[in-house]
Amino acid sequence: MVVLSGALAAVLAVAACGGVGSGSGAPPGGGAALTTMGFGFPDEIATTRADAFKKAHPEVKLTVNQGQFDEQAFLSAVASGNPPDVVYLDRQLIGTYAARGAIQPLDDCVAKEGIPMSDFYPAAQQQVKLNGKWYAVPEFYTSIILLVNDKAAKEAGADPKSIDTSDWDALAALAKRMNKVSGGKIRRFGFYPKLPEFLPLWAKANGADLLSADGRTSRLDDPKVAEALGYAQGLLKDQGGWTRLKAFTDTFDYFGEKNPIAEDQIGMMLTEQFLVTSLASTSPDAKITVLPFKDRQGNPVTMVGGNGWAVPKGAKHPDVACQWIKTMTSADTWIAAAKARAAKRAQEGRPYPGTFTANAKADQAIFSQIVKPSGHKPYDDATTTILGVQEKGFVVPQSPAAAEFRTAWIDAATRVMQGRQDAKAALSQAHQEAVKALQAAAG
Amino acid sequence: MARPLSGLARREARWAYVFLLPWLLGLVIFQAGPMVASLVLSLTDYDLISSPRFVGLGNYAEMLEDPTVATAIGNTAFYTVLHVPLALVVSLALALMLNRVTGRAAGFFRTAFYLPSMTPYVAVGVLFLFLLNGQAGLVNQFLGLFGVDGPQWTTDPAWVKPGVVLMSLWNLGSTTIILFAALRNVPRDLYEAAMIDGAGPWQRFRSVTLPMISSALFFVVIINTIAALQMFDQVYTMFFGNQTAQNSYGDAALFYVVYLFQQGFQFLHMGYASALAWLLFAIIAVITVVQVKVGNRLVYYEAEPPGGTR
Structure with missing residues (x-):
């Protein structure tokens, strides 16, 4: 503690003295250098784009600090007046950072460089805007779909293609049939509803939002949210209980060859589409079906996420x-x-379900010109399904207390899953926490 | 009244200060300065980005109303109360075993017993997530050999903290070495005298070993208590290290410093985080004072401290 509080205080002391933006020797944008944070080069999708930048701007000395976005590293850098020039982070964080002034508005950048923001999907646009200003530009576009393990469905007597998530009673019954427990151990998780992180999707499927459209009013006390949470929790309870199921999912190797589909560890699950893209590479012959998640009225619904690019306060080369x-x-x-990705996959003889970007114009070209039927029907069909749901995407509205609001509902759902509170009581507590955080952020 | 120091003692004291100087400089520059800064910041509303705004004792008042502070203190206290005695008993047992090993094997075993302490805390956290996994972990597989259906150490809120205590026993190398050194310093003639008087192994341990190493025991109780109250690295790695982890485990492993870190770096409430740091400082100070008061009654010091009045 002494060490930590010392380090913390050292950061604070430097921050208090240094001032944001101080120490900038170069004129804004004049220095031919760029430092990034939160980004890496895991594959050709990243390297091809970085190469395009290097080719267009050979005079710029590019420094990519590889590794995932780290809040502490980022904030310490901003506070000490030595931030990266550009940061790659989860769009859910944008509201909190924008409200606190850790990242800059990009309206001038958008105007000057002529970035066509209208090319991006509306849900992605919504995530990078706060109080009418752009604070980031969206990158990938993740949407949630239902991934079905055909083997598990057939064993449960269901036709994978006909599974319909709008009938909650039937869905619960199917989950139980797909679930396998033996010797006190979970062998197959029948239906993984992905709580707590997908609570907004479950609420939406039940006709409710967690937050008002303007991002200022908590709706966590809406009885429909409690009903959705209670239902999803019931699914977990019927399949062995959260504590055992969570320990089971902790053993999954989602992105490896021994993924939960290949190992028959999952019956069906709600997941971001990038798991399907990964399966295409690791298990090209997997027997899977990808379906839209439907609300209780039978309409497809999906929750959208992804990262974005932002410019920190005090960046030396904005x-x-x-x-x-x-x-x-x-x-x-x-x-x-x-x-580049399509060529690589073709060379490997593996399907390429596509790259799902937040740029609708790019997607249009990618899916009409580059992504071709691969001969692996499950993946070809998956691409069609994912594209079909993208337009139906929604987001939890951006808010100046985005981080606190998210923590409130995540913790509430976790308390329910752990059996410590019922859905109504947990959400009532979360609502109070959220109201307090939203009021504080509104000043 | 203190006795005046002899010339030799004065020279020794001067040299002692010379050797202490680098540490003292480090203390003033890297610890005391930032600590004063954090004390000032604890009286402000500060988000790291904008200038701090003075709020008086507002952060301290907020702590009283924040139920999560109580949860974090409860979790930390639970861990400390379980960890410290257990760590002491296990370390002492290991040190006693080491003390019996002689010859070439002694060096090997001393190294082997200390080796786990060389593992970085982050690696220990990740390792124990695997070992403690309720479905596939080695700990439950081992318990299964005896017909015990092990608990869900990493996911059941009731078992998360006992799991962390179990993990904490991995890093006992330093405590063991300190106790081992103390055991080596117990004069052999005391044991011989006790044996002549007919004392058995337990009596020798109870009446010779324990009193003679009591100052070392006292020392490790204090440092282990402080370390337990500051528990962070392994727990953060296991249960809060990434967003998926943060989504999943709730507050069963929300230790005090983890909450402090969240407030500072996740929610940007640096003023509040600073106040939390000072509350912990006060708690540790009070506990240490109580331990010292109690310890002075129980501990046997072989040598009178120079100028001491005991």
């Missing part, structure tokens, strides 16, 4: 950062990256 952002998110660059 203009170069803006050029980087434009290159990384433009339709042309995405198309080049998708071509």
Whole structure:
């Protein structure tokens, strides 16, 4: 503690003295250098786009600090007046950081570089805007679909293609039939509803939102949210209980060859589409069916997420950062990256279900010109399904207390799953916490 | 009244200060300065980005109304109360065993017993997530050999903290070495005298070993208590290290410093985090004072401290 509080205080002391933006020797945008944070080069999708930037701006000295976004590292860097020029982070964090002034508005950047924000999907646009200003440019576009393990469905006497999530009673019954427990151990998780993180989706399926459209009023006390949470919790309870199921899912190797589909550990699950993209590479011959998740009225519904590019307060080269952002998110660059991925997959003899970007214009080209039927029907059908649900995407509205609000409902759902509170009581508590956080953030 | 120091003692004291100087400089520059800064910041509303705004004792008042503070203190106290005695008993047992090993094997075993302490805390956290997994972990597989259906150590809120205590026993190398060194310093003639008087092994342990190593025991109780109250690295890695983990485990492993860290770096409430740090400092100070008061009655010091009045 002494060490931690010392380190913490050292950061605070430096922050208090240094001032944000101080120590900038170079004129804004004048220095031909760019430092990124939160981004890496895991594959050709990343390297192709970075190469495009390097080719267009050979004079820029690019420093990519590889590794996932780390809140502490980022905030310490901003507070000490030595932030990266551009940061790659989860769009859910944008509201909190924007409200606190940790990232800059990008309206001038968007205007100057002519970034066509209207090319991006509306849900993604919504996530990077706060109080009418752009604070980031969206990158990938993840949407949630229902992934079915055909073997498990057939064993449960169901036709995978006909599974319909709008009938909650039938869904619960199917989950139980798909579930396998023996010797006190879970052998197959029948239906993984992905609580707590997908609570907004379950609420939406039941006709409710967690937060008002303007991001200012908590709706966590809506009885429909409690009903949805109670139902999803019931699914877990019927399949062995959260504590055992969670321990079981902790053993999954989602992105490896021994993934939960290959190992028959999952009957069906709600998941972001990137798991399907990964399966196409690790298990190209898997027998899967990808379906839209439907609300109780039978309409497809999906929750949207992904990362975005933002410029921290005090960035020394904001203009170069803006050029980087434009290159990384433009339709042309995405198309080049998708071509590289398609070529690689073709060489490996594996299907390429596509790259799902937040740029609708890029997607249009990628899915009409680059992604071709692979001969692996489950993946070809999956692409069609994912594209079909993308337009139906919604997001939890952006808010200046986004981090606190998320923590409130995540913790509530976790308390329910752990059997410590019922859904109504947990959400009532979360609502009070959320109201307090939203009021504090509104000032 | 203190006795005046002899010339030799004065020279020794001067050299002692010279050797202490680098540490003292470090203390003032890297610890005391930032601590004062954090004390000032604890009286402010500060989000790291904007200038701090003075709020008086507002953060301290908020702590009283924040139920999560009570949860975090409860979790930390639970862990400390279980960990410290257990760590002491296990370390002492290991040190006693080491003390019996002689010859070439002694060096090997001393190294082997200390080796786990070389593992970085983050790696220990990840390792124990696997070992303690209720479905596939080695701990439950081992319990299964005896027909025991092990608990869900990592996911059941009732078993998360006992699991963390179990994990904490991995890093007992330092405590063991300190106790081992103390055991080596117990004069052999005391044991011989006790044996001549007919004392058995338990009596020798109870009446010779324990009193003679009581100062070392006292020391490790204090440092282990402080370390337990500051528990962070392994728990953060296991239960809060990434968003998926943060989504899943709730507050069963929300230790005090983890909450402090969340407030500071997740919610940008640096003023509040600083106040939390000072509350912990006060708690540790009070506990340590009580331990010292109690310890002074129980501990046997072989040598009178220079100028001491005991």
